[in-house]
Amino acid sequence: MRGPAKYLKQGAAFLAALIALCLLAGGCSASAAAPSAGFAGFSIEQVYVNVPELDVFVTAQDENGQPLDPAMVQAAGVELYLGEEKIPTGNIALASEPICYILVLDNSTAVQPEDFRVFRAALRNLVKSKGERDQIMLYTTAGGPARLLAATDDASAALRALEEVEQTPGTVDVAALVETVYTDVHNDYQSLAPRKCLYLCTDAVQMMANPALLAGLSGNAVDRLNMAVTAFAITQEDGALSALAGLTGGRVVTADRRDMPAEMRSHWQALGQVLECKTEVDLDAYGERLDTLTVAVPGLGSAVQDETSVYMGHRLTRPAVEKAVLTGRDTLTLTFNQAVSNADSARRFVLSSDDVWGWRPAIRSVVLSGDGMTATLTLQPLYNGRYNLRLREVASRLTPANISDNTAVTTFTVTGSPPDSLFYWQRFRVPVLVLGALLLALAGRSLWQRRRDRAAEQQAEAEHLLDAADETADTLPARWLTLYVRTRRSVAETRWTGRVRGSLIVGTDPAQCDLCIEDHRARPQHCILWVEADRVLVQALEGAIVHVGDQRIGDAHVLQNNDVIKLGRTTMRVVL
Known part of the structure; x- marks a missing residue:
C-alpha cells in the first residue's frame, strides 16, 4: 500500500508544481513594480x-x-x-479598532489528530489573549463550510465552541468558504468589528492534495473578502509547499508541529503594527x-x-431599539440593532406615557447584557396605555462616535393593568399638591388677618377703658356698649366692648372714626351711635344707607337689645 500512496503524493506535488509555475508567472510581473526604498x-x-x-x-x-x-x-x-x-x-x-477574528478550523479526518489538537490549542491561546472588544467567529470545513459561532466578544463562549469541534470526513472548499464568510459578513456588517482577519488552519497533506485550495488563496476568490487572509499549514519538511507559500503573497504560512503555535502568535501580534x-x-x-x-x-x-x-x-446605522418586550408590569427587555456600550444607566432612557399626562414612570435599574445587544429595565409598575421610549446618547460598542438619534421613539402598548388609586395619584398628585398648598396659604392668611383684627379690637377696647377711667373730667353721658361685628369675609362675629361717652362714629376711615371697619361698600363716616339718658340711638351720616333689622332708617333710631345694624356688607349686633 505504500507504493500507490507514494505515487499519489508525487502526483499531487507535480500538480502543485504546475500551479506554482502559473503563480510564478503572475508573481514575476507583479514584482516588476517594487516599492521605492524606505517602503519595502x-x-x-x-x-x-x-x-x-x-x-x-x-x-x-x-x-x-x-x-x-x-x-x-x-x-x-x-x-x-x-x-x-x-x-x-x-x-x-x-x-486601535477592535478585530473580528474569523477562525476556520479544518476538522476533516484527513488532518492528523496531532495537528488538529495543535491548531485547536493555538486558537484557544488566541481567544484567551484577544482584546476585550475583539470578536471571534468560528467555522469548520468538513462536509462544507459551517458557522459554529456568530461574532461575539465573549471569550468563554468561543472556548466552549472550540472544545465541541470534532473531526469528520470532508475537504476544504475555498470557493464555498469564501461565499459563506462573505455572506455572513455582509449580512452582519453593522455588528462586526471594523477590522477583520481570517485564519484557516489545515495541514500540508491537505494543501498538497487540494491544488484548488492554493489557487483560491492566491487568486481573486479571497480578495472579495476585503480582509487579511492567512492559511496555516503544518508540514514536517520544506519543499514545494514552502515555495508555493511564497507565491501566495504571504497568505500561506508553513511550520512544523512544534513551531506552529509560535508562528500563529507572531501573526496575530503583528496586527498591532x-x-x-x-x-x-x-x-x-x-x-x-x-x-x-x-x-x-x-x-x-x-x-x-x-x-x-x-x-x-x-x-x-445609529444605535436604536428594535424590539421592546414587557414582562409583568415592571420588567422591560430591549433589543438593540447593534452592540451598545453605555446603556447600563437609567439616564440613557426616557420613558413616558403617550397621553395628555405625559407620565414618566421611574426607571429603577438597568442591566446590560454581556454582548451589548439587550438591556433589561426594572420600572415602576405600568398601567394600560401606550408608552414612548427614547434613547439618550447611547453609543455603539464598535464605534463609540456613533450615537443614537435622541428624537427616535419606540412605542409599545400595555394591556391587562387597569387604573387604580395609585394610577390617579401618580397623574394628579402635582395639581393636588399645588391646590393643597394654595388652600393652606389662604387659611394661614385668614388666620393671620383675624388675629390682627382681634389685636386691633383689643387695643381699641383698652383705649376706651382708659378714657372712661377719668369720669370726673367728662360731663358727657356714658354707658358700656357691646357690639358683635361680622363682615362678609369673616367666618364668626368679632366682639367689641367699650364705654361710649357721648357718641361712637362708625366708618372705614380710622382717622375720623371711633370704630373702624373694613368694608369697601361703607363710607369713611357711615353712621353714629350716641347715648341719650338711658337710651342708645343710631343715625346714618351724609346719606349713607343704614338698616336696623330689615328696616332702612333715615333719622335717629332708638336701638333695642340685640338689634342688628347693617351698613354696607357689615353687620353689628348691639348688646345693651
Whole structure:
C-alpha cells in the first residue's frame, strides 16, 4: 500500500508544481513594480466603509521588514483616492479598532489528530489573549463550510465552541468558504468589528492534495473578502509547499508541529503594527456599488501605492431599539440593532406615557447584557396605555462616535393593568399638591388677618377703658356698649366692648372714626351711635344707607337689645 500512496503524493506535488509555475508567472510581473526604498512593504490590509465613516488599514515596512513609524508614513505624503476623487487622509496612527477574528478550523479526518489538537490549542491561546472588544467567529470545513459561532466578544463562549469541534470526513472548499464568510459578513456588517482577519488552519497533506485550495488563496476568490487572509499549514519538511507559500503573497504560512503555535502568535501580534487612516466621505458616496480605493505616496514614486475594490453599500446605522418586550408590569427587555456600550444607566432612557399626562414612570435599574445587544429595565409598575421610549446618547460598542438619534421613539402598548388609586395619584398628585398648598396659604392668611383684627379690637377696647377711667373730667353721658361685628369675609362675629361717652362714629376711615371697619361698600363716616339718658340711638351720616333689622332708617333710631345694624356688607349686633 505504500507504493500507490507514494505515487499519489508525487502526483499531487507535480500538480502543485504546475500551479506554482502559473503563480510564478503572475508573481514575476507583479514584482516588476517594487516599492521605492524606505517602503519595502506597502499594501492595503483592509478597508472598512460605513458611510460616512471610512477606515483604511495598511501595512508599511522598511527594507529590513520592520514596521515604519506612523509619523514617518504621514510625513511621506500619503494620498487617498475613491475612484477619481481625492478624499481627506485624516490622521495616520497605529490601528486601535477592535478585530473580528474569523477562525476556520479544518476538522476533516484527513488532518492528523496531532495537528488538529495543535491548531485547536493555538486558537484557544488566541481567544484567551484577544482584546476585550475583539470578536471571534468560528467555522469548520468538513462536509462544507459551517458557522459554529456568530461574532461575539465573549471569550468563554468561543472556548466552549472550540472544545465541541470534532473531526469528520470532508475537504476544504475555498470557493464555498469564501461565499459563506462573505455572506455572513455582509449580512452582519453593522455588528462586526471594523477590522477583520481570517485564519484557516489545515495541514500540508491537505494543501498538497487540494491544488484548488492554493489557487483560491492566491487568486481573486479571497480578495472579495476585503480582509487579511492567512492559511496555516503544518508540514514536517520544506519543499514545494514552502515555495508555493511564497507565491501566495504571504497568505500561506508553513511550520512544523512544534513551531506552529509560535508562528500563529507572531501573526496575530503583528496586527498591532498595522496603520490606520481614519477619515470620512460624503453621504453621497453611499450606494449599492463597488468603488476603487487607492492609497499612494507620490513623493516616493508611482510604485508606492496599492488599490482595492470596496463595497459602498454600507451606511452607518445609529444605535436604536428594535424590539421592546414587557414582562409583568415592571420588567422591560430591549433589543438593540447593534452592540451598545453605555446603556447600563437609567439616564440613557426616557420613558413616558403617550397621553395628555405625559407620565414618566421611574426607571429603577438597568442591566446590560454581556454582548451589548439587550438591556433589561426594572420600572415602576405600568398601567394600560401606550408608552414612548427614547434613547439618550447611547453609543455603539464598535464605534463609540456613533450615537443614537435622541428624537427616535419606540412605542409599545400595555394591556391587562387597569387604573387604580395609585394610577390617579401618580397623574394628579402635582395639581393636588399645588391646590393643597394654595388652600393652606389662604387659611394661614385668614388666620393671620383675624388675629390682627382681634389685636386691633383689643387695643381699641383698652383705649376706651382708659378714657372712661377719668369720669370726673367728662360731663358727657356714658354707658358700656357691646357690639358683635361680622363682615362678609369673616367666618364668626368679632366682639367689641367699650364705654361710649357721648357718641361712637362708625366708618372705614380710622382717622375720623371711633370704630373702624373694613368694608369697601361703607363710607369713611357711615353712621353714629350716641347715648341719650338711658337710651342708645343710631343715625346714618351724609346719606349713607343704614338698616336696623330689615328696616332702612333715615333719622335717629332708638336701638333695642340685640338689634342688628347693617351698613354696607357689615353687620353689628348691639348688646345693651
